[in-house]
Amino acid sequence: MRADDVAEFRHLPLFRTMGDQAFESLIRGAYLQTFPPAVDLIREGDVPDFFHVLIEGGVELYAQWHDRETTMSTLGPLATFILAATVVDKPYLMSARTLSRSRIALIPSEDVRRVVADDRSFADEIVAELASGYRDCVRREKNLKLRSSVERLANYLIRLHEAAEGDEFSLPHEKRLIASWLGMTPENLSRAFASLRAYGVQVDGAQVRIAEIEDLRWLAKPTPWIDDPKS
């Protein structure tokens, strides 16, 4: 790993507070690798060999059961993945593939477990990271069980709208991916978009314009306990 990679690494939230010695021993076996798009990184059922930190690019976590597949999350820069499998040393429950060209840091699982045991401050960060991962998952489950597909889409658009500057933004992923993440078929996502036209949502390709956010909010009824990842 190059010296400036190490420096960048040291500034990530997860590694910022830990002791120098622990950081050293964590980084020693780590390496940084660049992957092209659509590469399978890990496979459901495999035993965790490396803890992953996404530095640059995008990654999809997905799960399979027989001939069905569904995307569980999409990750952006600075996200970590398969932490839970790493710390308990049990098989992955999800697979991961790159969405775009990605730089990913790989840290041997054994090192992570050792340093969690040795460095208190790192353990604290791990606890926080696990807890928010868990809470995200609970939110997704509530979203699925309590809302219809149109409601899920409406809330998703509101989140994107809030992150954007004005009333117009572009979808961050292919629609088929968004559909799978929201738990519906691509055909149904199309129809869901169509039915949101009545609530001031205009779609042209990946471009979305929210003409009447209040109408959309009336339908979506967002709540922080499902939709606000910071709460």
Place this chain on the structure above:
Amino acid sequence: MRADDVAEFRHLPLFRTMGDQAFESLIRGAYLQTFPPAVDLIREGDVPDFFHVLIEGGVELYAQWHDRETTMSTLGPLATFILAATVVDKPYLMSARTLSRSRIALIPSEDVRRVVADDRSFADEIVAELASGYRDCVRREKNLKLRSSVERLANYLIRLHEAAEGDEFSLPHEKRLIASWLGMTPENLSRAFASLRAYGVQVDGAQVRIAEIEDLRWLAKPTPWIDDPKS
């Protein structure tokens, strides 16, 4: 807290390995309380004041959104709950109510956070507990997104069958609760049971007999990465 309660407490997996001093400071503010059935313990959106450990009885975790409600998990003795909210000090994402008369240990959240920071071995247990909670949640999400309601019921019955001695067992909860947990209406659960008759499932009230486990497995296609909580 009575002396024998303290002793019992000390033997729980979560508290067995920690140092005496840490245990002392954790137990000082803790107390044990008995609740009648159907009592609301915590409410979604509230700020965590106590970490909960269920000693005896049963607890339902559920979530609401407007006029809809769904049960997220059912807990039995030795389960802990709302750990994630406690350690990150953010509002609960779920509500909890007792299912039956329950003895519950309550530990002030602040104490938990302090001891996590002070006692390494307790922190390790917390990490393990959080990680398995997270993995359970991922399993539930996969179950929901990848399977139909009949398939979910079939796999649920197989799990109960494996836990039981012979081919007959009784359902651990009311059917309406099971329905909500499996993500369907009570009416639909009835119909799902009816359609499993063709696969050797005989139901009489809460009594279930699996006449042809192989037929049921053929339909359910269980996989450890969804159905085995130990994997």
Place this chain on the structure above:
DNA sequence: CGCTTTGTTTGATATTTATCAAGCGCAAAC
């Protein structure tokens, strides 16, 4: 550039799931 592939949309249809309504059965309460 034209070609091919892949993603998206739309329509028709089937399947799954929910809702509404009624009746049954068991258990607690009087």
Place this chain on the structure above:
DNA sequence: GTTTGCGCTTGATAAATATCAAACAAAGCG
């Protein structure tokens, strides 16, 4: 013992969602 309430079941119907098929559009490739 009767009554009452509640959970459960069943049937009829409606709504939500998936599947299949076709057409189209956009993106990548030789």
